Each structure stands twice: as C-alpha cells, then as structure tokens.
Amino acid sequence: MGQTSKAYFTEEEWQTRCDLATAYNLASLFHWTDLIYTHISARIPGQENRFLINPFGLHFHEVTPENLLKINLEGEIFSKSDYGINPAGLVIHSAIHSARPDVGAIVHLHTVNGMAVAALQDGLLPISQHACHFYGKIAYHEYEGIAVHNDEKSRLVRNLGTKKVMILRNHGFLTAGLNIADAFTMMYTLEKAAQVQITSLSMGLPVVVPSEEVCEKVVKDTGLRGIKNAETEWQALKRLLPNKQEKKEVNTLQTRLKPATLAPLMKNLSLMQLQKVAINQQNIDTTQCASYLKGPPASSVPMA
Numbered sequence: 001m002g003q004t005s006k007a008y009f010t011e012e013e014w015q016t017r018c019d020l021a022t023a024y025n026l027a028s029l030f031h032w033t034d035l036i037y038t039h040i041s042a043r044i045p046g047q048e049n050r051f052l053i054n055p056f057g058l059h060f061h062e063v064t065p066e067n068l069l070k071i072n073l074e075g076e077i078f079s080k081s082d083y084g085i086n087p088a089g090l091v092i093h094s095a096i097h098s099a100r101p102d103v104g105a106i107v108h109l110h111t112v113n114g115m116a117v118a119a120l121q122d123g124l125l126p127i128s129q130h131a132c133h134f135y136g137k138i139a140y141h142e143y144e145g146i147a148v149h150n151d152e153k154s155r156l157v158r159n160l161g162t163k164k165v166m167i168l169r170n171h172g173f174l175t176a177g178l179n180i181a182d183a184f185t186m187m188y189t190l191e192k193a194a195q196v197q198i199t200s201l202s203m204g205l206p207v208v209v210p211s212e213e214v215c216e217k218v219v220k221d222t223g224l225r226g227i228k229n230a231e232t233e234w235q236a237l238k239r240l241l242p243n244k245q246e247k248k249e250v251n252t253l254q255t256r257l258k259p260a261t262l263a264p265l266m267k268n269l270s271l272m273q274l275q276k277v278a279i280n281q282q283n284i285d286t287t288q289c290a291s292y293l294k295g296p297p298a299s300s301v302p303m304a
C-alpha cells in the first residue's frame, strides 16, 4: 500500500480516517462484528461524493486509518489496496450517501440483538427510555435477499426518507448520522434498546408500554440525541481504545529504562510514570517501582 502515512492525505481526510477506524475498532470492542461483513462508512469533507469504507476481508479490529478504502458512489476505488469492497456494502452505503447529502456517516451492523428485533413484525418497541429516543423516528425496509442488486437502491432510499434510523427487516440495524460520532452513538443507543427489548420479552411477563404522549416527550426532550451530546459521548468512547502512539512510546521507554529485575513491574507503569522515570534518569529500585503501582499519584512519589 502506498498510503502509509498521515502526510499522504489532506487534514480533513486524515481526521475522517482516524475517526472511522476508531468506529470500527470500537465496534469490534463491543462485539458488534460479523466476520468480515457489514460496514461503517464516512463521507470525506471537501471531496465531493468520495467516502471511506472498510476493505473487504479485514476484521473490524484490523481496520486502521491508512487501510480504509476511498471510493466514489459508483464503487470506483481510489486507494491502493490488496482488498476490494463488498458489493452489498456498496449498494446500501452508496445509495444513502448519494440520496442524502446531509448524511456524513452510516453504520450498518448484523448484531444478534439487531437481527432479532429486525425479525419481529412490530420492530423496536418503545418499552425503555433508550427505545423511546427513537419513537416515530424509525424507517423500515423489507428484506429482499442479499443487497447486491442495484435496483434495491431506490427502495432503500425511499424507505429511509428523511429519517436517520432504519431497521432492515430480517437483516439488521442501520443509522445514518451527520457524522461518525452521531451515527455511532445512535447505534449504541439503538443496540441497547434492542437488548432491553429482548431481555424484557424473554421473561414472558406483561410489559409496560409508556403512553404515546410520554414517548413523544422523550423524543422532544432528547432532540433525537443532539449532536453536542454525541460529540461528548464520542470523545469518551475514543478513550476506551488504547492510544497506539502512547503504546509505542511505552514500549520504547520500557526497553530503554529496563533493569532486568524491574521488568515485570515496569511493564505496568503508565506512560506518564515512565516519562517521569526517563526524565529523572533514575535507576529506581523495586520498592519505588511498586509504590508507583499501588497508591499515590506518580507526581507525589519522590524520585531518588
């Protein structure tokens, strides 16, 4: 692959690549994966009708900013890669990106919770606060088989209309957001609502359904998850993933500082703690090293 560094891309494209790779890695962390299938795509700001999607063949945890594929609405690939794109992903994602310029990112998954609710005639029921977020806001699309035929595009677009959430019957969930943060956090809420529904119904006891008035009030109050909240949630979600740059630095410092007897303890020091050791160039002993790991914040531990 030629596109191996940040310098290869515009700033906007690099940022989109980073956020999109993060979305894939988080989806993997949450076990939202389905082998090498399903897709999360994002429009590249400033590049008309170009969007990024996963290479067909990689697991979500293998997706990086560099290996995402840049494609156009016709599926032409503008990235050097050993991988192609999944035709089903292209049909669904290009149809929506083409018809909805307001959509910056799309998440489509085959989670068990999503597919289970997508198999129900009544779809998502407003029986939890999470589900009430989507009251009256969900589009439904009938199952037509594997989505590899272009003629399905018009029906996908028509059924989605102006909505941001669609349940693909007998198939899975789809969210179409203003950006990656919006689409991903919507999916998080939707997925949890599905999980609650399945768990509640599995008890076989009568379920309380809030009134229409209350459900509508929830929608009004949440504004279908304002973008501001989505951004804050997204930043918090991003912190769940190990910072790869930080990990690299930790490895370097561990090697450099390493007295062999301390190796097992050093392994558990944070980057900040290792940096302090490096700055002071100390040969800390095992007692000091252990004290880093237990209690007091690193800043209050005296350096010898």
Ligand SMILES: [Zn+2]
Binding pocket: 038, 108, 109, 110, 171, 172
């Ligand atoms: Zn699918």
